[in-house]
Amino acid sequence: xxxxxxxxxxxxxxxxxxxxxxxxxxxxxxxxxxxxxxxxxxxxxxxxxxxxxxxxxxxxxxxxxxxxxxxxxxxxxxxxxxxxxxxxxxxxxxxxxxxxxxxxxxxxxxxxxxxxxxxxxxxxxxxxxxxxxxxxxxxxxxxxxxxxxxxxxxxxxxxxxxxxxxxxxxxxxxxxxxxxxxxxxxxxxxxxxxxxxxxxxxxxxxxxxxxxxxxxxxxxxxxxxxxxxxxxxxxxxxxxxxxxxxxxxxxxxxxxxxxxx
Ligand code: ADP
Numbered sequence: 174x175x176x177x178x179x180x181x182x183x184x185x186x187x188x189x190x191x192x193x194x195x196x197x198x199x200x201x202x203x204x205x206x207x208x209x210x211x212x213x214x215x216x217x218x219x220x221x222x223x224x225x226x227x228x229x230x231x232x233x234x235x236x237x238x239x240x241x242x243x244x245x246x247x248x249x250x251x252x253x254x255x256x257x258x259x260x261x262x263x264x265x266x267x268x269x270x271x272x273x274x275x276x277x278x279x280x281x282x283x284x285x286x287x288x289x290x291x292x293x294x295x296x297x298x299x300x301x302x303x304x305x306x307x308x309x310x311x312x313x314x315x316x317x318x319x320x321x322x323x324x325x326x327x328x329x330x331x332x333x334x335x336x337x338x339x340x341x342x343x344x345x346x347x348x349x350x351x352x353x354x355x356x357x358x359x360x361x362x363x364x365x366x367x368x369x370x371x372x373x374x375x376x377x378x379x380x381x382x383x384x385x386x387x388x389x390x391x392x393x394x395x396x397x398x399x400x401x402x403x404x405x406x407x408x409x410x411x412x413x414x415x416x417x418x419x420x421x422x423x424x425x426x427x428x429x430x431x432x433x434x
Contacts, residue, residue: 185323187292190224192302192325194356194433197348199340201309204361205330206234207407208397209306211422212328214414215430217261221301224256226291227266228318229308230284236268240410245269248296256295260415263298265291281314288318302434311343319351326356328394328433333360333381341382345389356433357392358382362399366421395429397422 187193196209210225217223227235236242239259246255256263267287279287297303305322308315319327327348331341345355360382365374376399386393397403398421406416413422 187297187303187323190297190300190303193305193322194302195228195305195307195319195322195324195327195348195353196330197307197315197327197344198309198330198337199311199342199344200337201232203309203330203332203337204397205309206238206306207403207412208328208330208359208361208426209304210235210238210407210412211414211426212430212433213262213302213304214260214412215423215427216302216304216434218414218418218427219430219434221434222299223261224263224265224297224300224303226303226305227264227268228288228291228305228322230267230279230287231308233266233268235264235266235306237410238407238412239264241269243269245295250296252290252294254295256297260412263300265295267291281317284314285317285321289321292322311340311347315344316347316351319348319353324348324353326354326433328356329358330361331358331382331385332362333375333377333379335378335381337377338381338385342385342389345391355389355391357394358386358389359394359397359429361397363396365399368401392432394432395425397425397429 198205213223213225227233241257241259248255256265329341329344331337348355365376383393406413414426417423
């Protein structure tokens with residue numbers, strides 16, 4: 174893991190937080206948030222102190238994925254809030270601060286200021302790593318975020334389809350533009366294993382992300398199969414790494430966490 178801030182970045186770190194790692198994707202729906210939460214739990218399973226910052230201001234999903242609700246309480250020191258906690262992770266999300274049905278109609282600068290507050294006005298305490306679930310895409314807001322948050326590195330999540338890969342490449346180039354090291358690519362929904370007969374189906378094609386990673390000269394971190402349990406457990410607020418620790422998915426996420434670290 175390179176030093177916080179990445180080469181060429183001059184951003185102030187967050188006191189007590191050793192590394193900040195972004196989980197990003199070129200487009201929505203590829204399983205970025207699912208990966209972010211299971212990766213965070215995989216890092217925690219390796220004995221690290223881990224936090225999760227849900228930077229998807231327009232579509233926060235951490236409260237649901239981690240099954241936490243309620244409001245972060247003030248610490249009594251200025252505007253600083255206590256993060257929420259779930260499965261040993263410290264968590265902050267816009268989802269704790271606004272009602273679920275409230276549409277976020279903020280413009281870019283407000284989004285950046287909310288993100289800065291969630292990063293710097295939260296009592297994260299001592300963390301080995303803070304995993305940031307980035308908003309999907311590579312627009313202006315994402316680029317600004319990548320510049321404003323002192324990132325040690327970024328992990329890109331993609332599905333195997335060409336379109337998703339093109340978007341993932343854009344995401345990767347965005348981080349490179351702001352000198353944030355890309356720690357690697359994860360292929361999610363890589364293949365489907367039939368729970369009845371065990372046959373492997375490559376629904377969206379297969380191996381594209383691995384080839385892409387090789388072409389781009391970044392590590393390929395692993396393949397996560399498409400599986401109903403992953404979705405069901407996510408929807409129930411029980412990520413597979415903690416709810417099904419012996420499953421192949423949990424193993425894969427723990428392995429990915431180890432290779433990132
Ligand atoms: P994103 O953050 O990229 O928008 P999500 O993590 O919210 O994507 O995932 C989108 C949907 O796909 C969710 O319903 C999630 O449970 C499901 N999902 C993600 N990864 C998998 C997987 N490997 N197998 C089955 N369902 C998955």
